[in-house]
Amino acid sequence: MKGDISMPQYRRLYEVLRKHIVEGVYQEGDLLPSENELCVTYGLTRPTVRHALDELVKDGFIKKQKGKGSIVHPLPRGIGILSVAGTTSALGNRDLKTRILVKPEIRSWDEAFFFPLPEHIRESGCIYMERLRLIDGKPLFYDLTYLPNINLPRFTSRTFENRSLFDTLRSNYQIEITGGEQRLWAIKADEQIAAFLQILPGEPVLHLERKIDTNRVGFSFFSSLYCDTSEQALFGVF
Amino acid sequence: MKGDISMPQYRRLYEVLRKHIVEGVYQEGDLLPSENELCVTYGLTRPTVRHALDELVKDGFIKKQKGKGSIVHPLPRGIGILSVAGTTSALGNRDLKTRILVKPEIRSWDEAFFFPLPEHIRESGCIYMERLRLIDGKPLFYDLTYLPNINLPRFTSRTFENRSLFDTLRSNYQIEITGGEQRLWAIKADEQIAAFLQILPGEPVLHLERKIDTNRVGFSFFSSLYCDTSEQALFGVF
DNA sequence: ATATTTTACTTGTAAATACAAGTTGTTAAT
DNA sequence: ATTAACAACTTGTATTTACAAGTAAAATAT
Incomplete structure (x- = not known):
């Protein structure tokens, strides 16, 4: 590989x-x-x-x-999700598990989607999934992923349990992540988010909305991510 | 320039x-x-x-x-503090004001400072200041800045009211920002932070700790920053 | 012994060149 | 009219060469 x-x-x-x-x-x-x-x-x-x-x-x-x-450079004490390199790499020897909450399913795009969408993407629908990512057994990310339903055969029948989405895209579809953009806020966890992240409702969590670009021209996908930063900071360079 | x-x-x-x-x-x-x-x-x-x-x-x-x-690329709808380009540039036509809460003063470094410090930096002390940055009249950043007290003549007597620290360093000391690293968390605003940002205590705010590197070898400075993201997201590319 | 200069090494900037590979509009063939 | 091949673009990768500028250690002069 x-x-x-x-x-x-x-x-x-x-x-x-x-x-x-x-x-x-x-x-x-x-x-x-x-x-x-x-x-x-x-x-x-x-x-x-x-x-x-x-x-x-x-x-x-x-x-x-x-x-x-x-x-x-000293290896970061935190989770490098703010850069491409990030997620799985900066974790080093720590133990990252992924639990699927909602298996990939085809639905239509939310009409008030958080990034503007070209018409042809909107028409062909959306592959949606929800995942929870745990580090050393603790749930840290609650991730809603939205992919354009374009040229991804057999995607909804694949398993993502303890597998990186990025790896799946690369191995099975030759899609490489080339960059992206993100917005972030501090928000109060609602009931659902709190339950998944095993924290109290009202506790502060980090909310990221990301557009992720790939080597396939015009193919970007999206992630809305809630992160419990009470024990692990997010890390980035600039 | x-x-x-x-x-x-x-x-x-x-x-x-x-x-x-x-x-x-x-x-x-x-x-x-x-x-x-x-x-x-x-x-x-x-x-x-x-x-x-x-x-x-x-x-x-x-x-x-x-x-x-x-x-x-579309100009970001948010504040680009996550990249070097950021802060003042991505704001475009919006109105950024800086209010000095604590004028630059020399003190010693906190012994539990949030980034590791070389001994010679620690010895020579720290220039400390607190600023509040307002966008369109709303306080958005509460910023604690820590600079090494090394070769910055007359620094404490300068005025930073409505002036970018970066600009001051560039014009007066030929110091350019070359990059840096940052960690971030979502936290609950305490009494003091809430007062400065004009929000309620307990509301979620973003906390950034940044190490900022310059073209002067060995000269880095630091910023601990609290950001009210209730109206403005932070923005970045990766 | 100490201070200074030199030297050898490092990364930074820049030019000139070549071909690969993806995109787009034009041309030619069906 | 539609399709296919082509040509003229674009950016991506890579080589080769040269000099500038910063660092550090060795050589030299004081």
Whole structure:
């Protein structure tokens, strides 16, 4: 999967270095090999190597300093859902489980949907599912997902129990997440949210509305997410 | 300031295009001139132009599509404090005021400070200030700022009333913000926070803790920020 | 011994070039 | 009229080369 032949070289180097960082081959504060060393080691040119390093900076794994080198960043104490890299990666060794509350089903889009929709997306309907994500046994995310019902054969019959949606999209439909946008608020948990997150109604929770873009042009999907931040902060770089 | 001779060329092009976008020269959904056209217009080569466009993508102003072009992104309906570009820029025509609650003063760092500090930073003390930021007259941010007391002459005697801290650092100390990291939670407003934000105690507010990095090596500063999201969402791209 | 200069290394910026791959409108064939 | 092939665009990836600017350690002069 990761060593895909079709993957660009800068992407492959990114994956290798990232793996080394999260596995501790390079530790916090260490310098990565210099760009020229990486060129020799991996048989690439400097722009290509720099492209890979830029991605690592963007995702918060390293920080660069002119004249010195690429410094490995401390792994975040929090959940990196604010960046693409996030969700499953920044959790490291922690134990992430997914429980399906509402299995994927086809319905029509809410007419007051939280992001504007093109007409052809609206017409073809929506694949809806609800999931609860637990970390170390504690429910942290209550996630409502909305996907355009376009060219996703057999999707509603798939199982997502303890599987990443992103992985399913990548393995089965060759859909990669390329970016997105998000809005967020602090709100009071209502009865339902509180029940799922095992907190008291009225407790503050984080509400995220996200539009998630993919490599398939015109194919974006959406997520409305409630997060209990009483024990785990959300983390991001900018 | 913006046309600084020392500014890299890709950065200058970034500023120009960004200005054109926020001023409406290019409207939402429009295509920017193609990379080759920009090369000719501004006398640059494609890698340089692409560097500028990459920055615009990173800050959420455009989105690129292979084979088509660079598409101007809708300006966010929210406050873009989650990215560097953010704070003052994404507000567009809205009216941002800053009220100083505690004027910059030198004190020692809290021993349980929310980010780890190097010893030499800790020793030299901390410049502390409290600000309230109002948008269209409504208080939205209550911001505690902590700067290392290192090489910032006359800082405590400056006025920040209705002035951006970032601008002050740039104009007077040649300090540019290069990035940073942040953690965020939803919490209940306590008495003090509620009073400043003009909401009820116990209402949910967003709490951000940010480390903000600069072009001056080893010089980072910090912000603990409480945000009333009842009327304005925070916005970000990823 | 200490301070200064030099040197070798690092990342940052920039140019010129080439081809791959996706999009779109035009042209040609059916 | 409809379809298919083509041509002319677009951005994406990658190489090669060069110099600027910051860092750090070694060499040198005081």
